[in-house]
Amino acid sequence: MGRRAAQAPGFPTNDRVRRAALSLFALKGYEATGIRDIANEAGISVATLYNYMSSKEDLLISIMEEGLVQIRDVALRTLKDQTDPIEQLAALVRLHVWRHANRRQSAVVVDTEIRSLSREGLTHIISLRDEYENIWREVIRRGMLDGSFDVLEPKLVTLAILEMCTGVSHWFRPNGELNLSYVSDVFADAALGMTRAKRNDKPVRVSDVSRMDLEAIFLELDESNSSGARKTKSTS
Amino acid sequence: MGRRAAQAPGFPTNDRVRRAALSLFALKGYEATGIRDIANEAGISVATLYNYMSSKEDLLISIMEEGLVQIRDVALRTLKDQTDPIEQLAALVRLHVWRHANRRQSAVVVDTEIRSLSREGLTHIISLRDEYENIWREVIRRGMLDGSFDVLEPKLVTLAILEMCTGVSHWFRPNGELNLSYVSDVFADAALGMTRAKRNDKPVRVSDVSRMDLEAIFLELDESNSSGARKTKSTS
DNA sequence: GTCTATAAGGTGATAGAC
DNA sequence: GTCTATCACCTTATAGAC
Numbered sequence: 068m069g070r071r072a073a074q075a076p077g078f079p080t081n082d083r084v085r086r087a088a089l090s091l092f093a094l095k096g097y098e099a100t101g102i103r104d105i106a107n108e109a110g111i112s113v114a115t116l117y118n119y120m121s122s123k124e125d126l127l128i129s130i131m132e133e134g135l136v137q138i139r140d141v142a143l144r145t146l147k148d149q150t151d152p153i154e155q156l157a158a159l160v161r162l163h164v165w166r167h168a169n170r171r172q173s174a175v176v177v178d179t180e181i182r183s184l185s186r187e188g189l190t191h192i193i194s195l196r197d198e199y200e201n202i203w204r205e206v207i208r209r210g211m212l213d214g215s216f217d218v219l220e221p222k223l224v225t226l227a228i229l230e231m232c233t234g235v236s237h238w239f240r241p242n243g244e245l246n247l248s249y250v251s252d253v254f255a256d257a258a259l260g261m262t263r264a265k266r267n268d269k270p271v272r273v274s275d276v277s278r279m280d281l282e283a284i285f286l287e288l289d290e291s292n293s294s295g296a297r298k299t300k301s302t303s
Numbered sequence: 304m305g306r307r308a309a310q311a312p313g314f315p316t317n318d319r320v321r322r323a324a325l326s327l328f329a330l331k332g333y334e335a336t337g338i339r340d341i342a343n344e345a346g347i348s349v350a351t352l353y354n355y356m357s358s359k360e361d362l363l364i365s366i367m368e369e370g371l372v373q374i375r376d377v378a379l380r381t382l383k384d385q386t387d388p389i390e391q392l393a394a395l396v397r398l399h400v401w402r403h404a405n406r407r408q409s410a411v412v413v414d415t416e417i418r419s420l421s422r423e424g425l426t427h428i429i430s431l432r433d434e435y436e437n438i439w440r441e442v443i444r445r446g447m448l449d450g451s452f453d454v455l456e457p458k459l460v461t462l463a464i465l466e467m468c469t470g471v472s473h474w475f476r477p478n479g480e481l482n483l484s485y486v487s488d489v490f491a492d493a494a495l496g497m498t499r500a501k502r503n504d505k506p507v508r509v510s511d512v513s514r515m516d517l518e519a520i521f522l523e524l525d526e527s528n529s530s531g532a533r534k535t536k537s538t539s
Numbered sequence: 540g541t542c543t544a545t546a547a548g549g550t551g552a553t554a555g556a557c
Numbered sequence: 558g559t560c561t562a563t564c565a566c567c568t569t570a571t572a573g574a575c
Contacts, residue, residue, distance in 0.1 A: 118541080122569080218489075218493075231467040250459065347558095353553080
């Protein structure tokens with residue numbers, strides 16, 4: 068794997084630890100990442116590392132929690148601006164795709180490391196994930212009731228759309244040739260097709276729904292979060 | 304994690320090792336699985352285990368290879384029976400969903416342990432996966448040319464459909480309340496919606512395409528494979 | 540807050556007897 | 558083919574000095 072240069076100092080140690088763990092967990096996986104790797108990447112010793120976390124698993128839990136809470140809150144906030152299920156579904160798809168592309172590390176850890184959790188943390192994370200999934204389910208359900216969507220099985224289609232969008236994190240590269248705004252259009256259009264979205268008996272395409280400034284939405288959230296910054300370990 | 308009972312004997316040791324590794328890799332992940340776990344699950348000692356594999360990673364590679372070769376071959380064989388891209392896409396979706404539900408362990412390992420491979424095995428596995436993806440891409444491409452499909456970006460939509468179907472392995476339970484044949488219908492319908500599949504200018508639903516006996520297809524393959532059984536380690 | 544040193548046990552893999 | 562015993566190293570986590 069080779070020795071990586073420690074991250075640039077200047078950031079508080081607390082942040083450096085989180086970033087180090089996040090990038091290593093995303094790259095190699097939680098099990099394959101040792102606490103020496105984390106300490107080294109953060110530029111501190113193993114003993115010092117334990118001043119910023121209570122255990123390796125607690126660090127994982129807090130990283131996953133942050134990611135899930137963030138996307139859940141963004142989703143809830145965004146849905147308040149719209150009432151049309153078609154607009155809402157397109158917005159959810161864009162948000163989810165954006166996050167899985169531009170916050171890839173966080174998304175990957177949330178998506179793949181659930182199996183590394185042991186009971187205590189597991190129930191907590193699962194319940195957060197369920198909250199987020201229920202937001203989607205509710206939009207699909209309402210769209211079926213008002214005739215916007217026509218699907219065989221709302222529950223399954225919800226999962227299908229979610230998995231489809233989650234997959235973006237597997238191949239999207241921030242500096243690649245694909246434009247993220249375009250990618251999120253393609254996926255929103257796919258979701259509208261999957262649900263057979265219709266307005267006035269006419270199929271709806273992505274060009275028929277309004278767009279949104281994803282960058283701004285997540286930026287706003289980043290700011291409102293960093294003011295009340297969460298800690299991994301309560302320091303006395 | 305607790306001590307699991309070793310698998311019933313009767314099967315050749317070679318098979319028991321493969322089954323043990325497969326189920327443990329799928330359950331806990333490759334990194335979290337020790338060679339002692341595998342040996343214990345297979346009912347042999349660690350030293351004996353090394354008579355049936357050359358290394359833990361080689362065992363992983365051979366498991367992933369088997370899974371990928373199998374689904375690739377099933378896909379190729381099935382496509383030969385049909386020429387209509389719409390029928391072909393529905394068939395691919397059904398096969399992929401079926402496999403990710405009924406051969407869940409194999410599918411999960413193939414989908415999640417790519418990052419555990421180191422160069423040597425990685426290139427081999429990636430090229431197999433690319434072969435399989437290209438089968439899908441070609442079907443979508445042909446469907447676009449003959450007017451069956453209408454998508455914004457064939458490459459992205461191919462990935463989207465694949466990821467959507469792959470997700471089935473995350474929640475499907477063989478003895479749960481969902482009927483697999485129904486699930487594969489829902490997903491085939493979703494894929495037809497995503498691609499805006501049309502025949503004679505009318506949207507195609509899953510009820511408009513022919514079904515197939517998935518059970519029989521995979522059974523046939525199991526049999527043709529077990530005759531020329533692959534070995535993990537060449538025994539002198 | 541940060542370090543060096545170390546505890547206590549797990550890791551993949553092998554030697555050599557039977 | 559299968560085993561017991563062992564190697565060299567790595568793992569998470571902590572004690573105690575500064």
